[in-house]
Every structure is written in structure tokens, then in C-alpha cells.
Amino acid sequence: MHPAVHAKTRPERPAYIMAGSGETVTYKELDERSNQGAHLFRSLGLKAGDVIALLLENHPRYFEIAWAAQRAGLYYTCISSKLSAGEVEYIVGDCGAQALITSAGVGPVVDELPALLPGVKLFMVGQTREPYLSFEAARAAFPATPIADETAGTDMLYSSGTTGRPKGIKPPLTGAAIDEPNALVMMAQGLFGFTPDSVYISPAPLYHAAPLRWTMAVQRLGGTVIVMEKFDPETTLALIEKHKADVGQFVPTHFVRMLKLPKEVREKYDVSSMRSAVHAAAPCPIPVKEEMIAWWGPVLNEYYAGSEGNGFCFINSTDWLTHKGSVGRAVTSPLHICGEDGEEVPPRTEGVVYFASEQPLAYHNAPEKVAESTNQHGWTTLGDVGWVDEDGFLYLTDRKSFMIISGGVNIYPQELENLLITHPKVADAAVVGAPDEEMGEKVVAVVQPMEGIEADDDLRAELMAFSRANLSHVKTPKVIDFMEELPRHATGKLYKRLIRDAYWGKKESRIV
Template identity: 35%
Template sequence: MIGTSKLFRGIISGERRRSHSDVADRATRIAGGLARLGVREGDSVCILMRNEIAFVEVTHGIMQLGAYAVPVNWHFKRQEIEYIVADSGAQVLIGHTDLLHQLGHDAPYNLILGVATPPELVRAYKIDPALLAMPRFARDFENWITDQPSCAALPAAQPTTMIYTSGTTGRPKGVRRIPPVGEQAVGLEHVRTIIYGLGARALVPGPLYHSAPNFFGIWFSRRDGAMVLMPRFEPEELLRLIEAEKIDTILMVPTMFVRLMQLPQSVRTNYDISSLRHVIHGAAPCPPEVKRAMIEWWGPIINEFYGSTEAGAVTFASSLDWLAKPGTVGRPLPHVELRVIGVHGQVLPAGEIGEIYSRNAYYPGFTYHNRPETLVEINQDGFIASGDLGFVDAHGYLFLCDRMNNVVISGGVNIYPAEIEAALHMLQGVHDCAVFGVPDAEFGEALMAVVEPQPGVMLDVLDMREKLKTVLADYKVPRQIEIRTSLPREDSGKIFKRRLRDPYWEELGRKI
């Protein structure tokens, strides 16, 4: 194995490599240029970019000013992008040229800086060459940087990012974080080393506009090692990069595990992944059989965290924790307190299901930008509501049941779709699934499952129902099972259940 001291240190994207010193110099030029444009501490700058080196440089430049870097989901259409820009108050938008063309001349920004879409992204997304030209309403980012002096003496400022929540339950909300200081900053750094590990060579396969990959990637980019950005996740390419770049740390989501497990055995064994030391996952529930298979393949290096954009990471589970307590998302991290709250606001004892609240002394406070009343609604004596249902066992391990807004009430009985989804994942040939409630005249709601089969597999609905009856009570077996070739997803791996569920309720003019 090549010694890590001989390997490149800096940021890698496709065939391009940029040293830490070059990244730092460009970030300082960006900061100086933005300051000359009038961006000040506390202002916002939007980033509409896919994964690549410039995303990191721009983020660091914005943070050097004490301004808020606002990553925008690049899948968004014009109206959605303009909503984020308007809500954040940003007057500057920095984006890849192919993503900017949809905005047009009348976009409500003082300045748009166009970043040439790099070759690795053009290949990965098969981008139309016509979209690579610089839009006439945008200023060329590289020319702009060249015009900026290297500003080594910027005023001291705390780095900050404003992440907009995914919007799976409504319009996105900007989570405006208060920068950590003093003991809190030291404690937060300690917690991050628990979650992210002490590795020197990280791989980022998830989108940097999403909170977890963003925090991980920006944090790791400050370390004296290497960070490899994947233009988009491809399972075999991930294995190739682990071997080629001697990757020791990766942040993933369960969907990536599923796709890795679908690779032929000959492909899986064709790559040397012995450099891996720390794999962390979160963002969505991981089917138990998938996680167990990943631990058997990669070893006891698969770790899990649970948290949210608002509360940060609140629990952590090592492979050994999970094997001892299958299904757990771990125990509270240092200086985190958990409460499970019942429907009447009472704190529930161990083993009883309720909404999970957390208080994190090391994670800085936040507000919802332009929505202070929303924070009041989810705050109970400093404990932040998660919107998740779960329970804590007698040994302090947290188990999740489902999202509160996913619970189906059928005939007065609470049914947790996550339990049914876990059972469906156990069926041979099932790639992924979503379970939700649809209107029912007799019971109020009835269970429906939408299932995505593995490639080339034909699923039999009647056979699936019979197999589910062997592991689930009859009332938990979906009345309807629909087979679809694909499910609507975010890049984070989360399924857009609302896109599946809402049409059934909209027919009745209702939401529930």
C-alpha cells in the first residue's frame, strides 16, 4: 500500500487536482471580490453548483467574510431557485453555466457569476454543449477572480452556512446558524471527530447542497489531507476511487449501500478497499439486511449518526452497537440530551413511543430565516422537536419508528409505514419502496405501497402480500401494492413521499 505521505493533498474532482494553498488563495480572492461588491458580514450569497472544487472555494470565500453561504439544490427549477434567492436576501448568485441558462435576463439579482461547468460534470451528466456557453447576463467567474487581489488581511469572521431544509413537508426553510464560539466551538470540533473520524483522505459521493455532505465536505476540506468529490454517485466508480486514492473516510446514505450490494460479486472483489477505516451514514433509515451485508463486506467500520439540519447530529452508533442492538441509531453524543414526548406533552419512560426531542449543548443555536415563529413551535424548554417518532430503550439506545407525518391512522389504529417498508425490503427482488396512507371511506386511511423492483425482476403482487402476512399483522399488510420502475428521490436518498401520496388526497380536495 502506498504511504499516505506520498499521496496528493488537496481537493480532487475528476482529473483535476488543486492544492490546499491554491484553494486558500482563490478563496481569499473570492472573499475580497465579494467584499468589493458590497457583501458584508451577515449577508447571503447563493451557490447553484454541482460537486466540484469551485464549490468549496466559493464556500470558503463567503465564510471568510462572515457571510452566509447558501447552497441551492441544483435540481430546482427557476421559480424554486428564485424563491431561495429572494427568501435568503442574496444579491449575488454564483453558479455553473449550464444551470444558469434557465434564469434569464430578468432574474432578481444584482450580480450573477458564471462558473464554467468542468469536464467531469459534463461527462457525468451528459450536459448539452449548447448550455456550456457563458450566459450573456452572467459575469465570467474565472475572469472575475483574476481581477481580485489576494486579500490576506480580511477582518476576523466566523464561517457560516445557511442550509435550506429539503422541503419534503412544505416550502424550504433557511436554517440560519449562530456561529459557535469558545468552549462550544471546541466541543463541536470534538463531536465532529467522533462522527467523521480522524482520517486523512475523504470521499464525498453525496451532493454538497445537502446539509450532511456540505458540513462533512467543508469541514474535511480544512484538514491537511485529501478530499475527493464525486460528480455523481456511481457504485463501481466509488470502489475505483477508494482504491486509486487510498480513501479512508466516506459519508454515505443507505441508497448507496443498496446500489453497491447490487454489483456483481466479481466487480465487488475486483477493487482493493483495505484503506477504508471509517464509513458514516445517515439521512434515511437503512434496511437491516442491507446494513448487515455491508458490515460483512467492509467490516465493522460502518457507523451511523442520527440528527437533523436544525439539531445537528444527536446520536451515534458504531457497527458493534448496531450488531448488539439491531435497528438502533445509537446513544446520545457528548452533551446531548434526549426526550421522548407524548401526545399531551409529557416526557415518556423508556420503551414508549413518542416524538423525539433533543438539546445539544455543543451545537450552536439557530433561527428559521424570516420565520421566527416556526422555531417557537418546535422548541420546548430548549429541546428541539425532530418530527420523528421513536423510543429509547432501558440502556439509552434510540430507535426510530417513523416520521410523525408519515403515520397512518386506519380505523383509529396507528400504523408506522417504516415497519412495513422494512418488511418489503426483506422480499427478494425489491429494490426500494414507499408506504403511505390513502383515503378510505370506512377506515379513514388505508395502507398503500409503491414498490420499485430490482432491474430485470418481475414482482407478483399477490405473492408479495402473502409473504408479508407471514411477518406482519393482517391490518399492516397494504391493501394496494403498485409496481413502478422508479421512485421520486432527492439526491440525499430520501424518497419524495408527498409526490406519491398527495394525488390521492387532492382528488378529494384534502391533505389528510
């Protein structure tokens, strides 16, 4: 279960294909280039347990660098290409990276970094400018055979920062062989139907945990990854048809945007090759998932988990159709719903979602985050609120940090967001609490209209009436505002903190 194995048995099979350029890298090429990269890292003095950082868009060299680090026993920290120089400086410093690999495609931020990162070895892929060294040229000086002391490294990723400054997640290294058994690969095969012949479509940025880990799992199996440089709904359908993709990982935002294509556009493409459309990262509105299953068939497989790896829930389409709205049953660690006192509550009672995992949380340089996420039983939480039914299926209500308290009533924004996104004139929606003298907080809906729809009082009145017709008055918005585009992470997560802070008069902070 490693690209090195497939380089021997299926050397000419594409390990990945860049969707836009069509550039193809075979398993033989991936193996040789990652071997050279591992030699390069050793020449820089990097030993097992050290850290490198990648600041890249979805670039053809991404996997070559990640696998080089993996087989050299390094941690590889993948950083969002959308961050400011100061935010990159924070992550590089916090994780202790000794080398940074970036590209001119990231933009002007790369020119600010050298002054902020003294002592860090700086490389660029593709077109290079000083003081960066060419990663490809440096790598080419080394042999394409394995280093003598191969050992398994892993990713060290940072939370997306939707509610605050990102935290690094640093799992312990095992010291095992580079092809040691991998739990995600086993789930990819057993739960999601991935095979060595799979063609996997990846529409999301590789710096995020799910796209990075799923694509590398495909390459452990020997499948082919189709890497989209940027998501586009119609292009996604065209790529599925062109490459006969049978598996892929999506977020609900991808589904919404594909469903809102004109019917005649959707019907142009043959997507019948899809056997397993994996989705997670954000709650999927029930009508959206119903429409996707009606369109693609019962191939949607949902999971709920975090980069922290403390728990994993899974549900296939068949079970979902009889438990609509659920994100599944626990697979890896026992699931518990707890009240404010940390004690377990009965089925169908809302509470904080905890997992009784044998794997402790591993937030880097953040013992306070570990402590606040762990209860008296040693169970750990990602901060989500939900409930379980009598069959053990989990239903998420929202994140605890997004709860609105209006007149002493707890209101979770997700329900209203899920409703608004189904309206034909709405492209995206966020619901936050804003200050209110009488009630403490009031419900505010911030809507991104569909292209060509006027953001005016008529639309505001239409959406207000739509909300009141479908939800109790307590949950309906008191204010509806409009934004040209909501601040949403490319993986689908909404930076609700930035929207909420604007209503509370807080200085806007950069998305991290």
C-alpha cells in the first residue's frame, strides 16, 4: 500500500492527472521524484520527525513533495495558499518547519516571506526567483533510488480557523515502514468502495485534510487521481464523463452548485460511472442530498470526522434514506452525547458530541485546547452539538460556538441556513447572531443571491416569507442582509466568524 509498490507492478499507470493542463505523472515518475526529494531533504539535514511546509496551489509537484516527506519520516504541513504573509509566518514558526516549498502561483505573498522566515530554507517549484532555490533543480542532483533510512512520516495540518486562530494537529510518528497499514485506506476500501483501479476526482484544495488524505489513500491503493486546479460545477461533470471517474470526495457546496446548473446542462453529461461520492466537511441540507441521490443514484457516502482523528461516523445512501439528516453511526470510537455537566444524555436529547477514543487529541503548542475539548471521562469533542436516535445514528445540530441565544432561547443557525439554500434565488447563506438590546441577540441571515438576481427589498420580503412559512417564528431572521460572495473556504467551510464579528463591531480579521 504505497506508490513505491505500484511503481514496480504498474509503472506506467497514471498516479495523477492535472485536470486543466492534462499533465500526467505515472507511478514510476512519482516514485523516482519522491526518492530524489527524500535525498534532498536528508542533504538539508532533515531527519525523521522534522517538519517541512508546503505553500502551494493545486500544483503538479504537490504529491511528489508530500510523498518525499512521507518516505523520509518527516511531518509535512500543508498551508492554505490564500493566507497572508503574517499568517504563513505564524504556521511555519508554530510547526517548526525547517524548509518551505512554494510557487509563484501563490501570488505576491511569496515576496514578503523571505524577510519573515530567517533560517528557513526556501524553495520554489516551477518558475523561480531569488532568494528561493529551484526545488526541481535541487532535487535533480540526487539519485532516484530510496534513501537508506526510509521511515513513515505523516501530515501535520492546521485547523481551518473558522472560529479562531488555527491549531496544529501533530500525531505521533510510529517509526514503522513507509507502507505500514493505513486506517484511512482500509476505510476507503471497506466503506467507500475504492479499488486499485479507481479513478478519483478531487475538486478541492490539496492543502486541506480531506482532499490531501483521500488522494494519497488512492495512491496507496494504486488508483488514479484527477486533480482539479479549481472547482467548477460543469467542469466537474465533464471530467467525470471524460475519465469515467468512479469515486470522489465532495462537500455540500459542490452539490448545491452542481444542482443549480440548468437542467439541460446537467443532462448533457454521463455521470453513471460514479460508484461512490464521498462527502463531509459541512452539513448537507436534506433536500440537496435527496436531489443528488435522485440524480446520481444511491452512491452518496457521508462521513463525520475531524483532522484530529478522534472519531469517525459513516452512513451510506440506503441507511440515509431511512434516517434522513443523519451523518451516520460511529465506526472507530464509541460515540456519546453529553450535557453541560459532561454526563451522557438519553437518545434524542441534544448535547455536545464526544468520542471515547483511545487516541488522545494532539493539538500542537495548545494544551488549553486539549483541556477544553476533553471531559471528565477522557472523551473528546470537536465542538459540535447533536443527538443520536435509538439506532445509534448521529444527527448534528450545529457547532456549539455558532449558537444564538435570543431571549434565553437557544437557536442553531444551521436549520435556517439549510432552508435558505434551497430557495431558487439563493446561491449561499449564513446565519449569525447580532446584538439586540431587548433579546440579547437577534437572528440575522446573510444571503448571497444567485447570479442575475437583484438584492433588493422584494427579495428580502420573499425570503422572509419563505422562512416564516417553513420555520417557527423564533428561528426566522429578524434581519436579512446581502453579500456578493460569502467568505467560504474552498473546502466548503464557512468563515462565519468574519460575518458575525462585523455585526458585533469587531475589527475584521483575515481568514485563516
